[in-house]
Amino acid sequence: MxxxxxxxxxxxxxxxxxxxxxxxxxxxxxxxxxxxxxxxxxxxxxxxxxxxxxxxxxxxxxxxxxxxxxxxxxxxxxxxxxxxxxxxxxxxxxxxxxxxxxxxxxxxxxxxxxxxxxxxxxxxxxxxxxxxxxxxxxxxxxxxxxxxxxxxxxxxxxxxxKSKDRAIYHAAAVFACNYLVTLADIAANLWESIEVPRDKAVLALLPLMRGTINNIESIGVTNSLTGPIARGDSGTVKKHLAALDNIDPDITKLYRELGLNTIPIAIGKGKLDKSQAEDIERILKQPILQPECE
Ligand SMILES: NC(=O)c1ccc[n+]([C@@H]2O[C@H](COP(=O)([O-])OP(=O)(O)OC[C@H]3O[C@@H](n4cnc5c(N)ncnc54)[C@H](OP(=O)(O)O)[C@@H]3O)[C@@H](O)[C@H]2O)c1
CATH class of the missing domain: 3.40.50.720 (NAD(P)-binding Rossmann-like Domain)
Incomplete structure (x- = not known):
């Protein structure tokens, strides 16, 4: 018909x-x-x-x-x-x-x-x-x-x-699509702050983003997680927080939020044990201690 x-x-x-x-x-x-x-x-x-x-x-x-x-x-x-x-x-x-x-x-x-x-x-x-x-x-x-x-x-x-489910359905799509653009923008801005031109930054970050998406397709969301939280590298997380806080405390807040949401994925992947997870959670939740003025 x-x-x-x-x-x-x-x-x-x-x-x-x-x-x-x-x-x-x-x-x-x-x-x-x-x-x-x-x-x-x-x-x-x-x-x-x-x-x-x-x-x-x-x-x-x-x-x-x-x-x-x-x-x-x-x-x-x-x-x-x-x-x-x-x-x-x-x-x-x-x-x-x-x-x-x-x-x-x-x-x-x-x-x-x-x-x-x-x-x-x-x-x-x-x-x-x-x-x-x-x-x-x-x-x-x-x-x-x-x-x-x-x-x-x-x-x-x-x-x-169903109509009642549409807002949640669409909010999920915003995370997967629009905020991916936002994250690319944040990453490019950070590289610009260390004087890498924006076009070069985007060109360099794209294969990384594509590789991640390809991994999600081939091995699933949980198995695709790499990086300091998946490895339990709390020292690296600390360094990131301190460096970001110098540039833009709002971006540090976002990093913390995303990091906290990443811990359960890392646990699900089986690479992060309970005490490592607690350590990273504590670091992500605690404020950065600025050096005291003399
Ligand atoms: N773009 C996407 O990725 C996407 C994906 C899925 C769903 N959607 C949905 O698709 C719909 C359209 O989105 P879009 O992205 O295509 O928007 P868009 O590119 O901004 O196009 C909207 C069109 O509507 C016309 N328009 C505005 N007021 C009108 C009126 N009173 N009478 C007749 N035409 C009018 C505009 O006319 P002028 O060009 O003359 O200004 C324009 O051609 C939305 O409901 C959106 O949620 C979009």
Whole structure:
């Protein structure tokens, strides 16, 4: 049934670009696309076959069987309430954290509503990041089956989520994705403080980050942990704390928090015994003693 339906996109940003191009490559027709600025809709429509760029979100809704609301999360409720939806039409949003009921205006009009959240990061509008990813889907039948099939057509897997679980699901994704960027930024900043240019720092740190991710894939999270906490090198941890504290006490706080969360992983790996773990925990919790002024 999936290859017969027409799709429309409200919002023409990073996600809409990736999804619409990928759906078209898999035999779907994208009828129309709208966005806040016509220019964005036009740019996306030009990449698609026989797709109209329109100024009015209503035109997208009127032209498609299944409408993706691919605007920023905070805009989804106002789009859902401004459009006049048809009975039997399908409407989904792609937010990770928001519940399906922000689409209730569409549901009240007799549309089927759902969520189709690709667990992936789309910064460059490229479609190659879709293979093997997981889509978190939520809807009532028959839309639920439709969304599961669409996830598989794009080469992905699906998990079914309840609205009440979406915030935790998405917070976890923020740790794994956004805060990885934050950690890369912190690492590059620290190298800049010792006069390594930022581009060189990023270039040097990337293989380390990639190697870690590859290890997680091949040997799992726990076995991938290396470094001073995994080895029980408390002296090294002390040195880190003292050095970081000289540069930025807020970064020391973060190092402590992450370190404390790393101890159970090191214990799980079986490399850290109880007394080593207690020693490192004490070091991570105790304040740095600054040398007294004479
Ligand atoms: N990017 C990701 O990695 C990612 C991953 C998974 C899920 N998502 C979800 O996908 C959705 C879109 O995110 P995004 O990253 O693609 O955002 P984005 O790149 O900022 O694009 C948002 C688009 O919505 C348009 N827009 C804003 N207000 C509008 C309105 N009232 N009517 C019609 N269009 C409007 C914007 O128009 P202009 O271009 O004209 O300003 C823009 O084209 C969000 O729900 C997000 O949570 C994103």
């Amino acid at each position: 999936t290859d017969k339906i027409n799709l429309g996109f409200i919002g023409a940003g990073a996600l809409a670009t990736t999804l619409s191009v990928a759906f078209e490559q898999n035999g779907f027709h994208i009828t129309a696309v709208s966005s806040r600025r016509f220019e964005s809709a036009k740019n996306l429509a030009e990449r698609l076959d026989q797709c109209r760029a329109v100024v009015d979100n209503q035109e997208v809704a009127d032209s498609a069987d299944l409408v993706f609301i691919a605007t920023p999360d905070d805009v989804i409720p106002s789009v859902a309430s401004q459009v006049i939806w048809r009975k039997g039409q399908m409407v989904v949003h792609c937010s990770g954290a928001d519940p399906v009921d922000i689409l209730n205006p569409a549901k009240k009009a007799g549309s089927q509503t759902g969520v189709f959240h690709p667990l992936q990061t789309f910064a460059a509008g490229l479609d190659e990041n879709l293979k093997g990813i997981t889509f978190a889907v939520e809807a009532e039948e028959p839309l639920l089956t439709q969304l599961k099939e669409m996830a598989q057509i794009l080469g992905g897997n699906w998990i079914q989520l």
